[in-house]
Amino acid sequence: MGWGNFTFRKMGEKVVISLADCFQGYHFLNPVSIDRLEQISEKLNCKRNSVLIRQDKIQKDIYFLASGLARVYYETADRQITLDFVSPGGTLISMNSYVHDTPGYENIDLLEDSIVYKIDQKKLFTLYESDIAIANWGRKMAELEFIKAEQRTMSKLFNTAQERYAELLEKYPQYIQRIKLGYIASYLGVSQVTLSRIRANIL
Amino acid sequence: MGWGNFTFRKMGEKVVISLADCFQGYHFLNPVSIDRLEQISEKLNCKRNSVLIRQDKIQKDIYFLASGLARVYYETADRQITLDFVSPGGTLISMNSYVHDTPGYENIDLLEDSIVYKIDQKKLFTLYESDIAIANWGRKMAELEFIKAEQRTMSKLFNTAQERYAELLEKYPQYIQRIKLGYIASYLGVSQVTLSRIRANIL
DNA sequence: TAATATTTTTAACAAATGTTAAAAATATTC
DNA sequence: GAATATTTTTAACATTTGTTAAAAATATTA
Structure with missing residues (x-):
């Protein structure tokens, strides 16, 4: 895998x-x-x-x-x-x-x-x-x-969810954009709301 | 011990x-x-x-x-x-x-x-x-x-930390009592203070 | 056994995250 | 391209858990 x-x-x-x-x-x-x-x-x-x-x-x-x-x-x-x-x-x-x-x-x-x-x-x-x-x-x-x-x-x-999200973005930008945030959030181990907050901070 | x-x-x-x-x-x-x-x-x-x-x-x-x-x-x-x-x-x-x-x-x-x-x-x-x-x-x-x-x-x-602690207790009663709570807490993924709170609730 | 060291519990407070719900943005379908 | 459906963001609030520090309990050593 x-x-x-x-x-x-x-x-x-x-x-x-x-x-x-x-x-x-x-x-x-x-x-x-x-x-x-x-x-x-x-x-x-x-x-x-x-x-x-x-x-x-x-x-x-x-x-x-x-x-x-x-x-x-x-x-x-x-x-x-x-x-x-x-x-x-x-x-x-x-x-x-x-x-x-x-x-x-x-x-x-x-x-x-x-x-x-x-x-x-x-x-x-x-x-x-x-x-x-x-x-x-x-x-x-x-x-x-x-x-x-x-x-x-x-x-x-x-690693924090924020660090792991940044890692994902850097390593696989072409895939991340095609994956629903809910899936990514559960991969990171946080709620989708929290992932939205992370994104708001980063971008 | x-x-x-x-x-x-x-x-x-x-x-x-x-x-x-x-x-x-x-x-x-x-x-x-x-x-x-x-x-x-x-x-x-x-x-x-x-x-x-x-x-x-x-x-x-x-x-x-x-x-x-x-x-x-x-x-x-x-x-x-x-x-x-x-x-x-x-x-x-x-x-x-x-x-x-x-x-x-x-x-x-x-x-x-x-x-x-x-x-x-x-x-x-x-x-x-x-x-x-x-x-x-x-x-x-x-x-x-x-x-x-x-x-x-x-x-x-x-499983919650509480559930996992109960599992440990049941599975390895003879060992758990000999292991420092700090080790068990980090195994469960919570702080030692939280584990103490869990134990206070259970017992 | 007394003295010391270690471990565990408790308390008070702060910070982070989840939940619910609604609004905004984006994608899909006809 | 308009209408509909889906996805994402934002807001408000509640809850959980961590942190720090002190007290209590237990274990170790002399």
Whole structure:
């Protein structure tokens, strides 16, 4: 998950990341193993507002976002909290579902028309048992996703909402303008009213 | 720590987890692979208040806590935030350091005299390349640590400090009484004064 | 056990943020 | 492009939590 590490082209141009680059984003992989992973992948064209993963459904498969934009959020009866925005090259996964075959916590929606690759979990688990390069790639994926999640946690613990908003603006101006303030506010951990106040101070 | 310690000794319940059980906590492992892991492990007897991992040092190795109690925390110039308490059977790791060989975020101290096993990261990485069972065990470790961290995040996002304190009390009554309120307060994400108010309400 | 040090609770006040509701701005649809 | 719907900002007020400092309780040391 997370904002991909890929540099953006000119504003307005649509970023498209290849599936192989999504894989290699975690770890070097030899061509044979890449081919094996591609064979258990399926390309999907999804419309804006599609729901990829729902917290009440078992969603074992992994998605790689080739283009578009996604939002990851948790939900209770009365609240919805945005955990992350994911840009092309990023991974969309409900780790709990992927690991335990049970419903996870996260909902994942697409905020834009997107291209995603779906990897069949069952077939991936089979590859883990037979291909040590893929097993280590899968290890690396979990490790790096852990670190990304940890960085988000750290940022939320130690930086003010104002600092984090400024960071977002600087790092991803092209996306922020397309995302509803309510989503951003819940990502920052404040109410939308407070985010409006922050914006009024900054601008 | 008088009162808590007394209770503990009286109950005669010092928990000790074997190294093999620490390993198997993540995933089944065959005896041959367990043996390989044990060969790169070192048993350490550590005193209360020992520092295992410091955020400003590279600490690549992993520790398994066989007995005792540990605290994981992040620190800045003006604040210290407790992330987790770890009880026997748990793993002590600075994931960023373990993965990237760079200083991580976490400090880990022992709150009690403890027995820990240290696993040499370099040798572990070598095993990952040659033993597919260990590679998948390492994958499982990262995946399950991710899920544990996610659960902590979820709990902090959706439960009140009061609810989380009640949970702690129920889950680790024997430990909580031995931990300073300041540590618990920062784990809950409130000031110590607020935690005192919570306790006054509950009791 | 007395003396000292540490930890926890309480009190008073200040500051920050949430809530509700209405107005303004912007986007979408026909 | 006008009408409608959605999103964002602003205002007023209430509530929560943090801060500081002192008192009380508990633990440690000699």
